[in-house]
Amino acid sequence: MSTTGPETQTTEAPVDSEEGYGLSTDVVYAVEDALADKDSDEVRALVSNLHEADLADLIESLPRDARQSLIEVLGVGIEADVLPHLGAAVREEVIDQLGPQRLARLLSRLDSDDGVEVFADLDEEFQHRILSALPRAYRQILEESLSYPEDSAGRLMQREVVVVPSAWTLGETIDYMRAAEDLPDDFYDLYIVDPRHHPIGFIPLSRALRTRRPVRLTEIMETDMKVVPLAMDQEEVAYLFRQYGLVSAPVVDEGGRLVGVITVDDVVDIVSEEAEEDIMKLAGVQETDIYSAMLDTAKSRFPWLVVNLVTAIFASVVIGMFEVTISQIVALAVLMPIVASMGGNAGTQTLTVTVRAIAVKDLTDANAARFVGKELLVGAVNGLLFAALAGLVAWLWFGSPDIGMIIAAAMIVNMIVAGLAGTLVPLGLERMGVDPAVASSVFVTTVTDVVGFFAFLGMAAVFLV
Numbered sequence: 093m094s095t096t097g098p099e100t101q102t103t104e105a106p107v108d109s110e111e112g113y114g115l116s117t118d119v120v121y122a123v124e125d126a127l128a129d130k131d132s133d134e135v136r137a138l139v140s141n142l143h144e145a146d147l148a149d150l151i152e153s154l155p156r157d158a159r160q161s162l163i164e165v166l167g168v169g170i171e172a173d174v175l176p177h178l179g180a181a182v183r184e185e186v187i188d189q190l191g192p193q194r195l196a197r198l199l200s201r202l203d204s205d206d207g208v209e210v211f212a213d214l215d216e217e218f219q220h221r222i223l224s225a226l227p228r229a230y231r232q233i234l235e236e237s238l239s240y241p242e243d244s245a246g247r248l249m250q251r252e253v254v255v256v257p258s259a260w261t262l263g264e265t266i267d268y269m270r271a272a273e274d275l276p277d278d279f280y281d282l283y284i285v286d287p288r289h290h291p292i293g294f295i296p297l298s299r300a301l302r303t304r305r306p307v308r309l310t311e312i313m314e315t316d317m318k319v320v321p322l323a324m325d326q327e328e329v330a331y332l333f334r335q336y337g338l339v340s341a342p343v344v345d346e347g348g349r350l351v352g353v354i355t356v357d358d359v360v361d362i363v364s365e366e367a368e369e370d371i372m373k374l375a376g377v378q379e380t381d382i383y384s385a386m387l388d389t390a391k392s393r394f395p396w397l398v399v400n401l402v403t404a405i406f407a408s409v410v411i412g413m414f415e416v417t418i419s420q421i422v423a424l425a426v427l428m429p430i431v432a433s434m435g436g437n438a439g440t441q442t443l444t445v446t447v448r449a450i451a452v453k454d455l456t457d458a459n460a461a462r463f464v465g466k467e468l469l470v471g472a473v474n475g476l477l478f479a480a481l482a483g484l485v486a487w488l489w490f491g492s493p494d495i496g497m498i499i500a501a502a503m504i505v506n507m508i509v510a511g512l513a514g515t516l517v518p519l520g521l522e523r524m525g526v527d528p529a530v531a532s533s534v535f536v537t538t539v540t541d542v543v544g545f546f547a548f549l550g551m552a553a554v555f556l557v
Contacts, residue, residue, distance in 0.1 A: 115142070115149040123150060127161045135165045148177035151186065163189050172201040175210045183213065192218065196225035203276060204230075205250040205358060208237040212247065245329055246322040248362070249343040249352030252276035256309065258284050258292060263305030280339045280355065284313050289349045291342045293317060319344050320354060326362045331453055333359040399534050407432075407541040414549035417557050423490045424552050427499050431548045434478060435506035435540035442467050442514025443536050447529050450522055464515045471511025475504035494556055502548035506540060513539040 119138060126134040139147055139162075151159055151174070163170065163186055170190075175183060175198060187195055187210075199207050199222070211219065211234050223231050233251050240246025254275060256265045265282060269275060281294040293313030303312055318332055320343045332338065333356060343352040411418070411428070418424050446463075449455035455463055483500030487493050513536045518528030521535075 115146045115153070120150060120153050123162065124154065124158055127154075127158050127165070132165045135162065136169075139166070144171050144173040145177045147171070148174050152179060152182050156185070159185065160189055170198070172198040173206070176202070176206040180213055183210070187214065187218070192221040193225055196222045199234075200227055200230050203250055203252060204233050204237070204352075205248060205354075208234060208247055212238060212242070240322060243326045244322065245320045245324040245326065245343050245354060246352075248326055248329065248358055249320075249322075249354050250276065250358070251352050252279075253342075253350070253353040254279050254282050255285055255289075255350060256282055258286055258310050260309055261305065262300060262303050262307050262309060262312070265300070265309065266305065278355075279353075281353075282309075283342055283350060283353070284309050285350055291317060291319065291344065291350045294342070317342065322346070322351065327451070329354060330359050330362045334363075334452070400537075403534055403538040403541070406538060407545060410542050410545045411549070414545075414553055417549055417553040421495075421552060421556055423486075423492070423495055424549060427486055427495070428545055428548050430482060431499060431502045431506055432541045432544040434482075434503060435510045435544045436537050438471060438474060438507050439510035439514045439536040439540045440533065442471070442511050443518060443532050446515050446518045447532060450518060450528060455519075460519060464512070464519075467511040467515045468508065469511075471508045472504070475507030478507065479503040495552075498551050498555060499548060501551055502544065505547040506544040509543045510536075510540050 119142075123135060123138050126138060139150065142150065151162060154162060159182070175186070178186060190198070199210060202210065207230070211222075214222075223234070226234070237247055252275065254269065256268065260268075279297070281296055282300060283291050284293045284295065286292050293310070293315045294317055295309060295313050299312060318336055318338060318341050320329055320332065320341050322343060322345055329341075332341065333354075338359075339356045341354050342350050343354060345351050414424075446455065446467075449463070479500035482503050483496035485496075486499045487496030517535045517539070518532040521528045521531055
């Protein structure tokens with residue numbers, strides 16, 4: 093690959109060969125030591141060249157007391173762009189320490205989309221306290237953005253967008269951009285609008301740079317444009333960007349008028365946020381667990397554990413139905429966790445694939461039956477393989493071919509059921525409007541436990557007793 097153009101000298105920031113990009117643990121320890129020694133100058137020197145995202149990671153990595161000391165040392169010198177990079181729990185602590193006036197100054201320096209993200213997480217009382225300290229135009233943007241549904245394009249969009257009329261030439265557009273003072277810091281496309289402010293096309297900056305000044309915008313603009321309604325859910329926005337390889341997309345109101353733009357950096361955050369949220373939901377924990385106080389974390393996990401206790405009792409009831417059988421053949425008590433565990437793990441594997449496929453829209457009504465059929469066959473194949481293995485182990489262990497046959501048959505049944513449950517449960521919940529990432533694992537685990545115990549102990553009661 094070759095490039096053309098004038099020779100330039102570039103200076104690259106050194107990268108740690110072992111850790112690569114990101115915050116070095118050495119920096120964290122050095123800042124902690126400097127804070128403990130109350131050496132403010134050393135602290136400022138250590139953080140002066142950190143990127144905003146790395147400084148946010150540093151703040152999150154420190155213990156609470158050291159975190160507060162760092163904010164005090166940074167004072168008014170803290171960069172506004174640090175706030176959007178902080179996790180919600182830590183950001184709340186930092187904001188409480190900054191106070192309304194300092195927070196208002198920082199918010200006014202952020203692009204509108206980042207400002208809305210930070211502002212929306214504040215409690216209502218704190219919001220009212222800082223609104224009066226904000227510039228009027230910025231205050232109106234925040235208030236209007238909060239009127240849109242949470243996780244919608246209206247909350248996500250950036251108001252600062254380069255909009256030019258369709259009658260202009262490229263030269264007029266360039267002169268306008270050079271003179272304007274309210275353009276966004278970074279942008280990728282120029283949006284062309286008609287007299288009613290409806291977007292009719294866009295011009296990538298790369299094309300604008302290669303085009304001569306007299307050319308009219310309508311001659312070089314792209315008209316195949318993916319437009320985002322204000323109320324579109326952020327997951328749908330992320331799908332739109334991923335599906336069509338977008339770097340930005342215009343946002344329009346109900347009347348079709350251009351009101352903002354969503355850029356790819358926001359979508360990257362959405363993808364990360366949604367993926368993390370789904371993973372956390374599958375385990376019944378929250379994103380803030382790592383930073384929350386111990387009692388808050390315990391409280392947030394308690395309801396999920398209660399649900400699991402109820403399902404565990406249900407499985408135990410099934411075991412209790414075969415108490416006599418187990419008392420006569422002790423080997424059953426030793427082997428039955430194997431059947432349940434294998435079914436649970438197989439179900440979790442299928443469930444994870446299904447939830448992910450639903451989230452990225454790879455699993456639709458058109459291919460759902462084929463997907464379920466495939467997972468059913470996978471369960472059957474794995475069931476046969478592990479039935480042979482588990483049956484042989486049980487035979488050799490207890491010297492009974494009958495017990496080996498029973499556990500083999502139960503393994504086949506439970507692995508097939510695991511494949512069905514791992515697909516049908518999340519699909520059914522999604523059809524009912526319930527987030528499959530939240531509730532699926534409880535139902536799938538319950539099904540595999542109950543079926544595993546019932547199949548194994550039931551066949552043992554019929555053929556061995």
